[in-house]
Amino acid sequence: MNIEKSRISPLQFMFAIMCFIRSSSLLSSFFTPIVNQDSWLVIIFGMIVSLPVLWIYISLSKAFPKSNLIEINDLVFGRIGGKIISAFYLWFFFTLTALNLRDLGIFVGKSTMSKTPPVLIIIVFILLCAWAVYYGLEVVTRYGIVFILISSAILLLSFLVSINIMHRESFLPILNQPLKSYIQGTNIITMIPFGELVVFLMIVPYVDFKQKKLVRYFMGGFLLGGLLLLAVILRDLAILGNTLKYFSLPSFETLRIIRLFDSLGHMEILFAILLIILLFFKVTLLFYISLLALSYWLKIETFRPFILPVAALLVAYSFIMFESSMQQTAFAREIIPFFWPIFEMLLPFITLIVAYIRELPKKNREKEKEDVKV
Amino acid sequence: MFKYINKKLRYGFFRLTEQNNHPPKPEDDSKKTQETLISGNLTADLEYIRKLLGTSSDIKMHEFRYGEDFQLKGALVFVDGLVSNEILTESIMKPLIMNRNLSPFQTSSMQKTLDTVRQTILCSGDITEKYTIGELVESCLSGDTVFLSEGFDKALIISSKGWEKRSITEPQTESVVRGPREGFTENFRTNTALIRRRIKSANLRLDHMSIGEKTDTNVCVAYIDGVADPNIVDTVKARLKSINTDAIMDSGYIEQYIEDHPFSLFPTVGYSEKPDVITARMLEGRVAIISDGSPFVTTAPMLLLESFQTSEDYYIRPYFASLLRIFRYLAFIITVSAPAFFIALTTYHQELIPTTLLLTIISAREGTPFPATLEAIILILSFEILREAGVRLPRPLGQAISIVGALVMGEAAVTAGLVGAPMVITIAITAVAEFAVPDQSEAASILRIIFLVLASVLGAYGIALGFLGVLIHLASLKSFGVPYCTNLTFNHNMQDSYIRMPLWFMSKRPKAIVGQDKTRNKTNTPPSPLSKNSSPEENP
Amino acid sequence: MIILIIVFIIMLMIDLPSVIRNGKKKILIAYGLIFTFSFTICLLLALEINIKSPLMFVDEFYKNILHFSY
Amino acid sequence: MLNKFKKFLFLLMVFILVFTASGCYDIRELDSLYIVTGMAMDKAEQPGLIEVSVQIAKPGALGSGGGGDKKGGGGEEKATIIIDSVKRNVIEALEALRHDSSRTLFMHHNQVLIFGREQAEAGILPYLDASMRDQETRLEVMVLVADEKAKDVLNTEIKAEKYSAVGIRRMVDNKRSISKFFGIDLLTLVSKLTEETTSPLLPIIKIVEEEDLTRLSLTGMAVFKKDKMIGKITEYQLRGYSWVMGELKSGYLPVKLKQGSSVMYVKSSKNKLNTIFKPDGKPIMSMEIEGVFSVGELMGFEEMDTKQIVDELKKGAEQAIRKEIMSCFKSVQSMKADIYGFGDYINKHHPKKWKTLKPQWEELFPSLELDLKIKVEIKDTGKILQSPQMEIGRLS
Known part of the structure; x- marks a missing residue:
């Protein structure tokens, strides 16, 4: 039952991953106060630690190339088991979308529109996402490449312009923090930007990969996205030095300090527009994926009627979620490193194990061979 | 406010129901004249045509006698102004009257006299025979002369179009510093000739079609067989056939009837007044629609980047x-x-x-x-x-x-x-x-x-x-x-979108539009200057 | 409050015709369920009745029962 | 056809939402703003209160460009207004200013933050929090310490500039062109305050009264311990400080010798710092300084050819720099204020050793040794190769 008619090219898939990871550079305030001057090291550790997690995702999608996550659960755990596991995933996708929506509301509130109530910011935003999702996967991921190219160009520009206010010593002393904060930092990073790639398992079947190219594009997107994130954190650390731990939006704070010429200084509003566009890409992708998961879970062939009710639900959910932004940061630092792994590591791993126990991938491959021959 | 809303609702509701239970519009009565045949009695036929076309001053019916010592009675029906007098007098009237040795009925049948008139007497390239009054009227209104004769139940249609035309001038809208200056005119045949002159290849197709109840404008779909994608050509033709209005004044009408997204802000059908632009687009795989009486020729699949390209760029x-x-x-x-x-x-x-x-x-x-x-x-x-x-x-x-x-x-x-x-x-x-x-x-x-x-x-x-x-x-x-902005989002080759790569480099036509014939020039290596040892006399 | 109701009515006007027209019972029930669910939550939010967010349940679960947090 | 009707409804919904729920909260018309150009904080008479005075560009006299002269009435009328209020904390004071003024304060273009001397001595950290937290104040604001009351500094006119705060900012930028350590913006001040052992330096601005006109001048820097001002260093000592911190871009060095005196331009300076630990763990800061000079002016030096003069000048320059650095180092050691950030340097490069040194850094710093290795190069002697009264001889 393949709702998704539009196919996207592997290049768009890779750039979608990069855009996905790059747009969570706003959330660096989760781990920077914990590992103040080694946050760039922690990102590298995070990338290394999340490689096996990537391997689980890739082997899952290679085992079942033609079906997305919800279908895989049905295949592996049977009808009822699959339904329950997929319910967990569904709730996880909805929470992710609502979290990112809330982040956007706070970011726009803090950066530009301090007196507008966040409700309005989020409602107008989700309507725009709904309009994009209405047209399907092709439109949602079409601009990934353009956004990434523009954001990398502007990142390079901000590097060049702020060379003279960067301090070299702000990276020292290296590895001088207690081990616990490193573990916590790495754990947060593997969960927030990199662990969220589990959502891409939902759209892998709709990308026309040629035989084994899946690994190259999935890994490529992940590594390049991680590099972009690393570049952002390096720039923030170099400019802010040891004051990095005070700010709730460090990457936005550096953009306030960058001066082009001595007069044209306060350009953070231009950068804010860029960050909003990146966040738009991420929220639309997540919204699309949760709708797709919902429609596959209910075995319904089109999700178009559900767009608006789910959008309203997400707006309400993103408001109920936390009472204050401090609570959100605390939750992200203490609970998420233990709660997200259930969805991002445990469940996919169990699915993989059970699949191999029941030799489903071999049956799957033979079935595909017959389809090809017939 | 509420009157407006429920009108809107009723309108929306009405459109819903109207689609599925109304039969298509009843047959138009003007088709009835199609069947009445030419009766052979000249005065009756002329009378009938007069009744049909009314007493407008520019429709001329010239009766004359011809043949051996003027026994045969004939009549010419034409629209003054549409017909070029020079063709009328030189190649129709003069031979008919000067030719004396056409004896009435001494040869066997009416058909042989008609053939002799057609082949030997009238010196004009395009002569056809028609049976029904309707066709006579139609071709007479589109600029041909109708030749009727006493006792013949068929009529000859002699093409004699030759009305005053605007000469080929530089278009006002798209002026260029460098590049050809000629632009299309309102005359249909001149436009097709301008395109023919630029693309001399055999597989240039100009499929003819006429649209519009009252105006019956000639519309021709021009494309290059092999370069244009066949199903794009078919969709264009299908959409053109599905237009059922009464008038097509300008290609703008056609544009609005056949475009994909009538509610969108952006135009999805491109137009231009310059033949070199239209031919360049056709060579990229697009289909051009030339309509009679409009200097603007529309090209079918339009991309967003087309409106940022001008002919001068190349x-x-x-x-x-x-x-x-x-x-x-x-x-x-x-x-x-x-x-x-x-x-x-x-x-x-x-x-x-x-x-x-x-x-x-x-x-x-x-x-x-x-x-x-x-x-x-x-x-x-x-x-x-x-x-x-x-x-x-x-x-x-x-x-x-x-x-x-x-x-x-x-x-x-x-x-x-x-x-x-x-x-x-x-x-x-x-x-x-x-x-x-x-x-x-x-x-x-x-x-x-x-x-x-x-x-x-x-x-x-x-x-x-x-x-x-x-x-x-x-x-x-x-x-x-x-897709409207294919080459702008880095998924197809970007050779001609934000920047224009040198001509010799663009060896492939744009992938999204083109049919089978994908390559423009064989190699994409820069033009190497003639090496010194090549003998000078090769190029004088 | 009124705006909320107007918005939800418009949402109904947009989606309901297409749901009724293709008439599968499954979609109708699913649409009905989701619509009422989101309508109730938005209504509660609009009336400032604060609902405990599921994440807070998880938070308490981790903190009190498992004592397992950084 | 139907989805076109649906699209129309969707747009209708969007418009209803955007227009009813929005009401443009954040809109601020240009003529409803007071543009704040400078801010000053002084210690009020009652303990615990602070007097915040704000310099505003007067809208009326702004028209320097177009139709200004007609309305403005010549230069002598001041283009800025000072308003102030006394409250317990900064935001409260700013809000109080808003009530009794016809327009809202616009803090984004604030150029300068000046602390009065008593307030500096009493401590400035509590009052920095507002400008870090508020969304409108920016971190690249220049921080200064006034010699007396900051309010009077804002009041004095600067001839070349219409708005005195912008003028002050230009004065500081001009000094920073010599070495970027002369002017401190809020971000560097905060980052220095977070390094526990380093004590920040803030430029002092003084009102100088000559016969009729009063002008402002930047003289020396105020030394802070934690966030309280404990002393001053003079202009001369400040040059010593800039030699130690390195990256001197321009400036001059007077050299007095027996044979004559000269002033040399600093082309550039590089320095390398590392710490050597004596067996008993006490650190010695060893520093190599490389200065590149060009001869600015020569007086005296009769009967000496250029080569002798250059050698003499090299030795003289070395002594001069050493003297400057030592005078600043000694006076700072007496104040127990590590303005060079040596403590933080050790923390960064030898974190483990710093754990043991940190507690007794207070006592350790006054007795810290600083051995200097200075290398001077004189690249060129300007337009003339030798001055009139000198010998013609070997050049180098």
Whole structure:
């Protein structure tokens, strides 16, 4: 039952991953106060630690190339088991979308529109996402490449312009923090930007990969996205030095300090527009994926009627979620490193194990061979 | 308010039901004359044609006698003005009358006399025989002469079109510095000839079609077999056939009937007045639609980047051409977002303006009564009215009005303190930038107002949303099955979108539109200068 | 409050015709369920009745029962 | 056809939402703003209160460009207004200013933050929090310490500039062109305060009264301990400080010798710092300084050819620099204020050793040794190769 008619090219898939990871550079305030001057090291550790997690995702999608996550659960755990596991995933996708929506509301509130109530910011935003999702996967991921190219160009520009206010010593002393904060930092990073790639398992079947190219594009997107994130954190650390731990939006704070010429200084509003566009890409992708998961879970062939009710639900959910932004940061630092792994590591791993126990991938491959021959 | 809403609902509801239970429109009565045959009795037939065509002064019926000592009675029916008198007198009247040895009925049948008249006497290339009055009337109205004769139940249609035509002049809308200057004219045959002259290949197809109940305009679908994608050609033809209106005055009508997204701001059918542009587009795989009586030829699948390309880009060297093209993209972004951005700056994010500039702007706007948004709307409105006045008035007066109007009004408004000077400058920049991209000027002026409203309500955040909204809208548009902004989002080869690669490098035609024949030139290596040892006499 | 109701009515006007027209019972029930669910939550939010967010349940679960947090 | 009707409804919904729910909260018309150019904080008479005075560009006199002269009435009328209020904390004071003024304060373009001397001595950290937390104040604001009351500094006119705060900012930028350590913006001040052992330096601005006109001048720097001002260092000592911190971009060095005196321009300076630990763990800061000079002016030096003069000048320059650095180092050691950030340097490069040194850094710093290795190069002697009264001889 393949709702998704539009196919996207592997290049768009890779750039979608990069855009996905790059747009969570706003959330660096989760781990920077914990590992103040080694946050760039922690990102590298995070990338290394999340490689096996990537391997689980890739082997899952290679085992079942033609079906997305919800279908895989049905295949592996049977009808009822699959339904329950997929319910967990569904709730996880909805929470992710609502979290990112809330982040956007706070970011726009803090950066530009301090007196507008966040409700309005989020409602107008989700309507725009709904309009994009209405047209399907092709439109949602079409601009990934353009956004990434523009954001990398502007990142390079901000590097060049702020060379003279960067301090070299702000990276020292290296590895001088207690081990616990490193573990916590790495754990947060593997969960927030990199662990969220589990959502891409939902759209892998709709990308026309040629035989084994899946690994190259999935890994490529992940590594390049991680590099972009690393570049952002390096720039923030170099400019802010040891004051990095005070700010709730460090990457936005550096953009306030960058001066082009001595007069044209306060350009953070231009950068804010860029960050909003990146966040738009991420929220639309997540919204699309949760709708797709919902429609596959209910075995319904089109999700178009559900767009608006789910959008309203997400707006309400993103408001109920936390009472204050401090609570959100605390939750992200203490609970998420233990709660997200259930969805991002445990469940996919169990699915993989059970699949191999029941030799489903071999049956799957033979079935595909017959389809090809017939 | 409620009357409007329930009218809307009823209208919406009515359209729903109307589709599935109304039979198509009853047959038009004018088709009945198709069946009445020519009776052979000349006066009766002429009488019947007179009744059909009415007593309009330009329809001429000339009765004369011809043949051996003038026994045969004949009649010529033609529309004065459509027929070229020179053809009428020289190649029709003179031979008929001068030819004496056509004896009536001494040879066997009426058919042989008709054939002898057709083959030997009338010296004209295109002569056909018709049976029914309807066809006679039709071809007579389209400029041919009808030859009737006593006792014959068939008539001869002699093509004698030759009305006054406008000569080929340089089109006003697309003037170029370098490149061919000729433009299409209203005459159908001249346009097709202009295209034929440029593409001399055998597989250039000009499929003919006539549309419109009353006007019956000749429309021809021109494409290059092999280069154009067959199913695009079929969709174009199918859509053209499905048009059932009574009049096609200009190719603009056709454009609006066959375009994919009638509700969208952006045009999905391109048009141009210059044959070299149309032929270049056809060579890229597009289908051209030439309609009689309109100098604008439309090309079917249109891409967004077409409106940023001009023919001149390909005639000058690539560096400057690419630079111009990048300026055009910038101009489009400026013309859409400049007023909105100025409003967002002055009312929401004053910190972006450097301190000294901000202080001068405040002093400039010290006395102005209106809030920034209202001021911008007033200025944009006055600019649009000025531009429209400049176009509508006759040429010399028009230019004077628009320049004088802009300068004097702008200056007076600023000194009178009604409007801040920075705002006038922004609107002037927007106005100038809009002319850099003529094809999208309708979309630009509407988008500008939408962006302005968004900026005044939500500031820079509103502009970001507006920008994203436009991107989504563009991504969802398809023109005849081809996504609207294919080459702009880095998924196909970008050889001709933001910058123009050198001609010898662009060896492939655009992948999204083209049919089988994909290559333009064989190799994509730079043209190597003739090596020294090549003998001079090869090229004199 | 009124705006909320107007918005939800418009949402109904947009989606309901297409749901009724293709008439599968499954979609109708699913649409009904989701619509009422989101309507109730938005209504509660609009009336400032604060609902405990599921994440807070998880938070308490981790903190009190498992004592397992950084 | 139907989805076109649906699209129309969707747009209708969007418009209803955007227009009813929005109401443009954040809109601020230009003529409803007071542009704040400078801010000063002084210690009020009652304990615990602070007097915040704000310098505003007067809208009326702004028209320097277009129709200004007609309205402005010549230069002598001041283009800025000072308003102030006394409250317990900064935001409260700013809000109080807003009530009794016709327009809202616009803090983004604030150029300068000046602390009065008593307030500096009493401590400035509590009052930095507002400008870090508020969304409108920016971190690249220049921080200064006034010699007396900061309010009077804001009041004095600067001839070349219409707005005195912008003028002050230009004065500081001009000094920073010599070495970027002369002017401190809020971000560097905060980052220095977070390094526990380093004590920040803030430029002092003084009102100088000559016969009729009063002008402002930047003289020396105020030394802070934690966030309280404990002393001053003079202009001369400040040059010593800039030699130690390195990256001197321009400036001059007077050299007095027996044979004559000269002033040399600093082309550039590089320095390398590392710490050597004596067996008993006490650190010695060893520093190599490389200065590149060009001869600015020569007086005296009769009967000496250029080569002798250059050698003499090299030795003289070395002594001069050493003297400058030592004088600043000694006076700072007496104040127990580590303005060079040596403590933080050790923390960064030898974190483990710093754990043991940190507690007794207070006592350790006054007795810290600083051995200097100075290398001077004189690249060129300007337009003339030798001055009139000198010998013609070997050049180098």
